[in-house]
């Protein structure tokens with residue numbers, strides 16, 4: 001806009017205005033805009049403009065554009081449009097903009113001015129700029145406080161939800177809970193990737209076991225990827241510290257490759273920021289959750305603390321899960337041979353018997369007994385006998401399939417269950433076991449032990465017996481085992497009474 005002066009500064013009431021305005025802390029003004037909106041000025045501006053902005057009112061009286069360098073660049077265009085709109089509609093000019101003070105600091109001002117159309121079509125506004133910085137600060141504080149309390153409420157909900165999820169976790173579904181923890185915390189803390197790395201016992205490698213990525217963010221590498229702990233220079237020391245001190249480590253910029261060594265998609269930043277939060281089980285750091293963000297958005301100063309709380313849910317859940325696993329395994333396994341015990345075997349047999357009765361699904365069991373075990377004990381001692389039992393148990397595990405059940409029935413008696421296997425195949429398998437045991441080396445404290453076994457084989461639906469029960473089936477196998485012993489041992493007897501030696 002061109003410089004112009006409407007000649008109104010000489011108004012006799014100017015002195016009156018000056019005196020009046022000197023008692024008012026804000027800036028009073030009269031603003032003039034020509035009819036063609038090409039020329040404008042401040043015919044009157046109170047002296048506060050000098051005190052506050054270090055701007056000479058005389059300059060503004062010549063050309064209103066003198067104020068432009070004092071308006072925050074982002075607010076200039078809005079201010080211009082607001083004036084034009086006020087001139088058009090004759091509605092009050094009411095606008096907020098930041099003005100640069102003497103100390104170069106911007107503060108918020110609000111304009112309140114009433115327009116008055118002049119006979120020549122130009123417009124005059126009478127009004128003031130008043131400082132609303134305190135109000136804006138207060139408003140900002142309120143917004144932040146509100147955001148903070150809703151963040152806190154959200155965080156509490158996240159922790160409460162995840163705690164109850166982990167508490168209710170059914171045996172075996174811990175993986176789903178971990179996935180959910182990664183996803184929920186990733187979303188809540190606006191992360192781009194969240195993943196769980198498990199260390200090996202020696203703390204030399206780490207394997208990614210779970211991961212979550214925000215929508216649109218690529219999982220650069222799949223789970224189960226194992227990396228050396230010192231694969232990345234920037235991560236070596238933080239991981240050492242994490243393991244040693246059980247503390248959150250923040251890595252401000254590591255190559256965007258921890259997630260994977262795959263070729264990176266375009267537009268992926270070269271560096272990412274990463275929080276490594278320790279997962280601790282039974283007093284040792286067993287891995288960490290990596291909370292990764294690609295952008296450099298500001299983060300809360302207490303974020304590391306919040307991530308630690310979130311991750312400790314996983315530590316507690318893993319601890320409990322391990323304990324449950326141990327207890328469960330202790331309750332169904334024989335502590336010496338580590339084979340399944342009778343507590344596991346009997347309900348399993350019951351289940352199979354019911355299926356046999358209901359659906360006609362036959363299955364076969366073999367009862368095995370080490371021959372002359374008393375003599376073994378007598379010759380190599382009880383510990384030698386224990387060794388023979390354990391070595392025999394190992395052979396059984398090796399010679400059967402994962403779907404077969406290998407259980408210690410008691411003493412030196414064992415039961416094998418072959419769920420989906422026909423009698424002929426079972427006979428072959430038992431025969432193979434007999435042969436393998438006969439040929440196996442049993443050496444205890446340098447003394448060779450000769451071991452053979454006898455077996456009794458029975459199928460659930462022999463003779464179409466739909467009244468079969470667990471007891472009758474076991475009794476049948478036991479009786480045939482007795483027959484095998486009677487027949488001279490080191491052999492197997494089945495329904496036909498046949499001997500397999």
Ligand SMILES: Nc1nc2c(ncn2[C@@H]2O[C@H](COP(=O)(O)OP(=O)(O)OP(=O)(O)O)[C@@H](O)[C@H]2O)c(=O)[nH]1
Nearest residue numbers: 369370371372373374375377382385386411412485
């Ligand atoms: N070392 C050891 N011996 C056991 C264990 N459980 C049972 N025994 C012994 O196993 C022996 C079983 O002997 P018997 O039932 O007389 O039968 P056997 O000597 O194997 O003779 P046959 O079965 O007729 O071939 C007993 O002496 C038990 O004390 C165990 O856990 N460890």
